[in-house]
Amino acid sequence: MKDHIKVSKAVIKRLPKYRRYLEELKGQGADRISSGEFSKLIGYTASQIRQDLNNFGGFGQQGYGYNVESLHRQIGIILGIDRAYSIVIVGSGNLGQAIANYIHNYETGFSILAMFDVKPEIIGRRVNNVEILNFDALDAYLKAQLPDIGVITTGATSAQSAANKLTAGGVKGIWNFAPVDLNVPDSVALENVHLSDSLHALTYYLNSLQ
Amino acid sequence: MKDHIKVSKAVIKRLPKYRRYLEELKGQGADRISSGEFSKLIGYTASQIRQDLNNFGGFGQQGYGYNVESLHRQIGIILGIDRAYSIVIVGSGNLGQAIANYIHNYETGFSILAMFDVKPEIIGRRVNNVEILNFDALDAYLKAQLPDIGVITTGATSAQSAANKLTAGGVKGIWNFAPVDLNVPDSVALENVHLSDSLHALTYYLNSLQ
Missing domain, CATH: 3.40.50.720 (NAD(P)-binding Rossmann-like Domain)
Structure with missing residues (x-):
């Protein structure tokens, strides 16, 4: 994970929303989601999503999209909600x-x-x-x-x-x-x-x- | 006022915050504020503020800044909180x-x-x-x-x-x-x-x- 401080406030505000939608997808049993589908679901452009997640190393794979469970967990870690x-x-x-x-x-x-x-x-x-x-x-x-x-x-x-x-x-x-x-x-x-x-x-x- | 629909959601989310700070300035008796001071107060760049307000026609005057009372009222009208x-x-x-x-x-x-x-x-x-x-x-x-x-x-x-x-x-x-x-x-x-x-x-x- 890269340095926390340099990431803009606007990106941080969007991360919990990404996680919220991924949690819903997880609940529906989805394993993976393409950046295009994710974009449609959440209402940001695919390029915005990629750019946001690239702040933390990026998580998608060309031709595969995002692994729902893994991305959900990773964003939780970035947000610090993996601890008590x-x-x-x-x-x-x-x-x-x-x-x-x-x-x-x-x-x-x-x-x-x-x-x-x-x-x-x-x-x-x-x-x-x-x-x-x-x-x-x-x-x-x-x-x-x-x-x-x-x-x-x-x-x-x-x-x-x-x-x-x-x-x-x-x-x-x-x-x-x-x-x-x-x-x-x-x-x-x-x-x-x-x-x-x-x-x-x-x-x-x-x-x-x- | 220009067409509501075309203004991005991010701009709309910032408008109430502008109004909130202007209300505080009004309460402190401020008549006007330069775009630089307003920027420092609210934490957005002066160019961001200008760009946001330009969606609705712009309200600042070169060398004067913003009239606090007028901008507060105008943003209230844009947001529709001038009615019941x-x-x-x-x-x-x-x-x-x-x-x-x-x-x-x-x-x-x-x-x-x-x-x-x-x-x-x-x-x-x-x-x-x-x-x-x-x-x-x-x-x-x-x-x-x-x-x-x-x-x-x-x-x-x-x-x-x-x-x-x-x-x-x-x-x-x-x-x-x-x-x-x-x-x-x-x-x-x-x-x-x-x-x-x-x-x-x-x-x-x-x-x-x-």
């Missing part, structure tokens, strides 16, 4: 619980250690057997458990202070759902889920079809 | 309620008419004064109310049947949170929020920083 990650979730309202359920139901390799909130009425509850702890206990918890990833599902006003605690506590990545741009050190990976970007793209498409 | 949309949410568990709260708290112009679920224990509850109705009543409700957008926050197994009902009921767009690829007619806009794509990009970045 521990997670804490900060903000345990509907959104935090929804993300906890999503990870519990659909993701393998990610284990939620604990959830945190400030609301006394939900502290102590369990979500898929994971306890909601008092936000005041977050600093000490991070020091003791050293989770890999912190998920921020607080409201906008609390998100930066949650991020500060998580980075001070040594998490390596933050998955942010709060609609606010966070400042984190360069050494911490940050991935934002901007719901508004997605909703506003939908209204564009909706109007373009009328 | 009515919404129904199918799936009213934690995720459905979280999305309802998100729209209620952070989006203007989108009004949630009703939410739907199959679980008797939550039917009749209210979320921000919007009632959770019985999923069995969805068909009749769609016919009577003709909402613009259907949000799918069911589990994976119920999502396609929710999509079928929504499209049969005449919604113009579907915002899908279920981790499954939906089949909808070409006349219906579909925007998927793939949480796994985002989480797996995070693990990539996290590993690339180690």
Whole structure:
């Protein structure tokens, strides 16, 4: 695998989608897929797919196409989801619980250690057997458990202070759902889920079809 | 405004982000921003920004840059968020309620008419004064109310049947949170929020920083 850093963000954003389609093909029992068929399925040109995968050495064979199982596994390795990650979730309202359920139901390799909130009425509850702890206990918890990833599902006003605690506590990545741009050190990976970007793209498409 | 259809999906995906940064600049009282400053802020090259906006006629002025308020408004018009949309949410568990709260708290112009679920224990509850109705009543409700957008926050197994009902009921767009690829007619806009794509990009970045 080549150096991670030099690959453009746009390519990285496409890799999980490649893997998702390959997972579906695997589920359908497909052994291999031609670059042309893969292109039609996923909606990128065959040349785009080749170019993207060439960043990591390329995986296709002339006249054969791609081996579905192997490419699925290789992309998983590139994305780093062949290993395990521990997670804490900060903000345990509907959104935090929804993300906890999503990870519990659909993701393998990610284990939620604990959830945190400030609301006394939900502290102590369990979500898929994971306890909601008092936000005041977050600093000490991070020091003791050293989770890999912190998920921020607080409201906008609390998100930066949650991020500060998580980075001070040594998490390596933050998955942010709060609609606010966070400042984190360069050494911490940050991935934002901007719901508004997605909703506003939908209204564009909706109007373009009328 | 030029023809919507010809603009590439990648450009459309960037427009909401431009608008989001312009909204922040507006909030900070900025009147204008040079293409260079805007580029630094948003992380795209100035030439990329110019190229993207040129799809819609271009908005900058040589030696002046962009007028923040005007560009913010123009992009809003291009995205179609200068008008109002009515919404129904199918799936009213934690995720459905979280999305309802998100729209209620952070989006203007989108009004949630009703939410739907199959679980008797939550039917009749209210979320921000919007009632959770019985999923069995969805068909009749769609016919009577003709909402613009259907949000799918069911589990994976119920999502396609929710999509079928929504499209049969005449919604113009579907915002899908279920981790499954939906089949909808070409006349219906579909925007998927793939949480796994985002989480797996995070693990990539996290590993690339180690």
